[in-house]
Structure formats: structure tokens, C-alpha cells
Amino acid sequence: MHPVILRNVSRTYRLGSVDVPALSDIHLEIRANCFTVICGPSGSGKTTLLNVVGCIDRPDHGEVLVAGQNVLALSDDALSDFRARNLGFIFQNFNLLQVLTAYENVEYPLLLSGMPAPQRHERVRSLLDAVGLSDKARNRPGQLSGGQRQRVAIARALAPAPTLVLADEPTANLDSHTGAGIIALMRQMQREHHVSFVFSSHDPQVQAAADDTVTICDGRITSIERLAESSGVLA
Numbered sequence: 570m571h572p573v574i575l576r577n578v579s580r581t582y583r584l585g586s587v588d589v590p591a592l593s594d595i596h597l598e599i600r601a602n603c604f605t606v607i608c609g610p611s612g613s614g615k616t617t618l619l620n621v622v623g624c625i626d627r628p629d630h631g632e633v634l635v636a637g638q639n640v641l642a643l644s645d646d647a648l649s650d651f652r653a654r655n656l657g658f659i660f661q662n663f664n665l666l667q668v669l670t671a672y673e674n675v676e677y678p679l680l681l682s683g684m685p686a687p688q689r690h691e692r693v694r695s696l697l698d699a700v701g702l703s704d705k706a707r708n709r710p711g712q713l714s715g716g717q718r719q720r721v722a723i724a725r726a727l728a729p730a731p732t733l734v735l736a737d738e739p740t741a742n743l744d745s746h747t748g749a750g751i752i753a754l755m756r757q758m759q760r761e762h763h764v765s766f767v768f769s770s771h772d773p774q775v776q777a778a779a780d781d782t783v784t785i786c787d788g789r790i791t792s793i794e795r796l797a798e799s800s801g802v803l804a
């Protein structure tokens with residue numbers, strides 16, 4: 570099953586009396602267990618597309634299926650619930666809660682989902698171990714490097730065992746060496762957790778690591794390149 574299917578999706582922003590078309594008639598299928606990168610020039614619609622896929626924004630027209638669910642049919646509350654259960658998010662500025670430790674940041678979505686304490690403890694420990702931060706569990710984000718913060722964000726995104734992880738320019742605030750390490754880690758996590766990753770990125774390193782590359786220009790998809798041999802399951 571495709572984790573994401575978009576059909577005839579359009580999204581226009583209204584600025585005063587001016588309509589700004591950000592996405593026009595998008596058709597896209599995202600493959601399971603793959604790295605998909607959305608690239609294109611500034612203002613082409615990458616973030617808008619990611620927000621639609623991530624159920625953060627509703628398009629004006631079209632159909633959006635995520636994990637088999639027609640998400641546009643859900644109420645706002647049901648959509649929040651759906652997002653928490655099925656989707657993980659990684660941001661360029663990490664978006665960690667500054668007052669919480671690395672451990673507590675990863676634990677947070679599991680607390681919200683009501684996972685019992687022993688199970689939660691085990692999952693947080695194993696994720697921090699997987700991202701190489703067991704020894705930093707008690708550090709707050711301000712006591713971590715940029716690469717370490719992004720590792721915490723990766724662990725947090727994977728904590729609820731999502732179907733899909735969305736990453737908006739995940740290496741934009743990292744130097745290229747640290748960025749390469751983060752890409753390798755995401756690739757490893759994608760394989761081990763059998764999850765699909767969708768990125769928006771200008772970073773050639775991210776694009777080089779992709780199974781599928783979706784290029785968007787002026788709100789329209791101009792090309793989709795798919796690697797014949799991907800790390801995942803061909804749908």
C-alpha cells in the first residue's frame with residue numbers, strides 16, 4: 570500500500586484580494602519504505618506540499634489518502650489524533666521543547682498517546698541508544714550540539730512508530746559533515762523501522778540519498794524520478 574496518495578490536489582493562499590496558487594493539480598504517490606525528496610526552487614510549493622501530506626494544512630481541492638485514510642473526511646480533532654498516531658515530524662530548527670531533557674522530549678509523544686510507563690521507558694531508552702545519545706539523555710537541547718539536537722528530533726519522530734516521517738529541510742541548519750551523519754542515521758532508521766521518509770530539501774546530499782525525487786516548480790510537479798532498486802518494498 571502507498572503510504573500517501575494525492576489526487577488533483579490544489580492549494581491557493583489568499584493575500585488580501587490576491588490569490589497565490591501554491592499547489593496546482595498535484596498527483597503523487599509516495600512509495601512505502603522509501604526515502605522521497607521533494608525539491609524545487611524557493612517558493613515552488615515544497616513546504617505547502619509537505620504540510621498537506623502531513624495533514625497540517627487542508628487543500629482547497631483534491632483527495633489526500635495517508636496510510637489508506639481519506640484524511641480530508643476527518644474532523645480537526647480526529648485529524649490531530651490521526652497525525653499523532655501515524656506521522657512523525659522533523660524540522661530544520663529541531664523544534665525541541667527547551668525545558669525538557671533529551672529523554673523527556675522523546676518521551677513526550679508517548680505520554681500523549683497514553684503508553685504505560687514501563688513500555689515507554691523501554692522505547693525511549695532504545696531510541697536514544699539507536700541515535701547514539703544514551704549518554705546525553707539528561708541534557709536539555711541547549712546543552713546539545715545541532716547534530717545531537719537533530720538526533721533527538723529523529724528519535725522523537727520515530728517514538729510513536731509512525732507510518733510516515735516528514736522532514737522539512739532537516740539538514741539546513743547543520744554543517745555538511747554533520748548533515749551527512751544525520752542523513753545516514755535517517756536512512757538507517759528508515760530501514761530498521763520500516764517507515765517512509767518524505768523530505769523537502771535543497772541539500773544535494775539529501776537528494777543523493779533519495780530513492781525517489783519529486784521536483785516541483787510553480788506549484789506543479791515537473792518530474793518524478795524513482796530508483797528502480799529501492800531499499801524498500803515496491804508498491
Ligand SMILES: Nc1ncnc2c1ncn2[C@@H]1O[C@H](COP(=O)(O)OP(=O)(O)OP(=O)(O)O)[C@@H](O)[C@H]1O
Pocket residue numbers: 582583584589590591609610611612613614615616617618
Ligand atoms: N501563508 C501564506 N500566505 C500567502 N502565501 C503563501 C503562504 N505560504 C506560502 N505562500 C506562497 O505560496 C508559494 C509556495 O510557498 P512554499 O513555502 O510552499 O514554497 P517552498 O518551495 O517551500 O519555498 P522555500 O524553499 O523558500 O521554503 C509561494 O509563492 C509563497 O509565497
